[in-house]
Amino acid sequence: MNKVYKTGQVHILGAGSIGSLFGFHLRKAGVPVTLIFRNKEKSARFKEWGSRVGILDNYGKNQEAGETENIVEFEGGFGVLDAPELGGTASCVSESNRIEKLLVTTKAFDAVAGIARIYPYLSTNPEIMLLLNGMGVLEKVETFFKNEGREKYPRIYVGTTTHGCMPLQQEFSYSHTGFGSCHISEYTTGHPQMELGDSEFVASMISTGLNTGYVPKRTMDTLLLKKLAINAIINPVSALANCKNGLVFAKADSVYPALIPELGAEISRIIKRIPGIETKDEFSAENVIRYAFETSQSTCNNDSSMKVDYDRGNRTEIDYINGYFLKLGEEYGVDAKINRMLCKLIKE
Template identity: 30%
Template sequence: MNDVEDVSRETTKPPLSGRVHILGVGNVGCFIAHALASRPSRPPITLLLHNWSVYQAFRRKKKSIALQYNGLDDIKTGFDVEVLSDGVWHEVLKEESKEKIESDIPSDQVEDISTDVNYEHIECLIVTAKASVAKTAIKSVKHRLTKDSTIVLMQNGMGVAEMLNHAIFLNPEDRPTYVQGVVSHGLTRIDKFHVAHLGVGTMVFAPSTTEKTPALLAEDDTHWAPTTKYVLRLLALTPSLVATTDTPAALLQYQLEKLAVNCLINPLSALYDCTNGELLYIFNVTRTMRLLLFEISSVIYALPELQGVPGIEERFSPERLRRITIAVANETSQNSSSMLHDLRSGNETEIEHMNGWVVKRGEELGIKCALNYMIRLLVKSKVIVHQRRGNASIPLATDGVPSVVDFADQITTTKAE
């Protein structure tokens, strides 16, 4: 008996199709898609691609995802594909002419090679797109999600679920169920749809606590939606993911540990334009790390969600978090952080969901996080510098365009959102 049948026996609702949609085809998205495709009884998997150029890259890889273990590629095929074009989702037909496959596909020819699935219901959506673009990505499929859907959020940083509640799913009664996940596998990109697995880690998942699903119900699987039961069971029983389910309180602690590491390695490597390992050999950087961790620890200690949980003082002490950060930086010493890649590409970073989240929660709890606030502003400012360099000009004093002096004044007067 497969996972869909197991869940269908437990509910009087129509049986699930078992289809899993994956939004975001970076390292984690490709890893999960490959792992699900490796199961003996694989579910139907749909990759949601945000434009035709990404689809063309997928075609050049012969519609496959390759995961490299110890220098050897394991290749999986058989994925369904949907592409977003002019705000409409299209399922790419499997029988395409060679001419259309090898050429760039203009939007006015989309109907020739695809079918409109813009309103097809999505049961289980795994979102691995970065936190900085998650809102825009999920908004594109909002109309295909219902209160019976489950969204698995797999972003670095914190606050994504709260952002979705305030920006997209405003009504708690119509809101999909959120499942949040933390991944510790070592993954690096070789090419598009080609990922190297550098170190075995784990994945931990738990339903989020919301107005619709308070803490006690989130821990009691008898209250979970059928799609939630299905996707959690599917992920937990997929061997290569090494996944487990836990309580929301336990997951929060895993998230906060990873947040502390990300709040140090990501912005500092981006600001210094260096690899993760190079951060460990600069005394001034290690001092900055210590100061950041004092603020981060203070905020974590004060979180109402963790009050009464035993062992919090030891687990989130500045010294223990520093040791974890050093260990991660050593293990990934030759890697460049995702934030550094975003800066070099002129893309928005995840700083608001890392140090920005620490600042926001600190303000709510009456704790001033001046150093994290400064790091947040420095990264956001550096993004603007890189974007302006990409545009080959930095405006000085033209009519209607702020000068460099005005821009500096704006930075110094900006308050944390």
């Protein structure tokens, strides 16, 4: 059995596309996983379904072909947090079974409220890994734990991923449409930086086979900005143009050819004004557009996470993505008019 089998339970807050994808591969690597659903109805449906998650490995293949075939499932392999805050009974949350390792894969705007809800079940020094798009969540999570009266001190990791995953019609089943990578770093303040391999949680994530690695914080800062730029191009355009990631550039070109070049140039101007960004060449307009193009192709069959929400009439992460560039633009004196327009169009 895999070495990581002995590591503690990983709890996943946000068992949607990305949470289920990582949960599935953690289980495959022998890591015990408990999913945390929003309410007891969903948790009951999951148990009735056999506590399994289905993943269709569909990268590089035609999305239309055999969608419901070849879904690999983890039969009865997942625990479910059954806590009163979530409408359950807390039967599985004893003193000795507090949440030690929490993977947060909610949307950016749900993260803090979700953590607050399960706060009573966290151990005193939990490890919390934020694996979500957009910027600004880390600061909010830090503020939450620093609030007066809180007596839990988490070790915090931040991750970013370019895997593409989207829901299938069958609940608890997802299509892994784009095989990307995942990078993780530690952002705990007031603690020495860890060395690779220092954390069983990080080791478990690396064991997933999802092309996951640990990087130093400096590298991660750059990766997070790159991913923000990628999402600021692919996500709103795919939602507004109603297309899969692979068609974002062609659709934008046919409707408004200047959109992506102007957006890329605007993002580049903003990022270059951020003090301390050493790798300014990496953020030339040309490179920003290239990163987005490459990700649109490696996840060509994916519906971006923003498109999924936009189509369903749900709240989107626009404020944490293009809205974040808007805020940076205001701070550094760059008129972020294209980002402003995209925020407005997505919210209309």
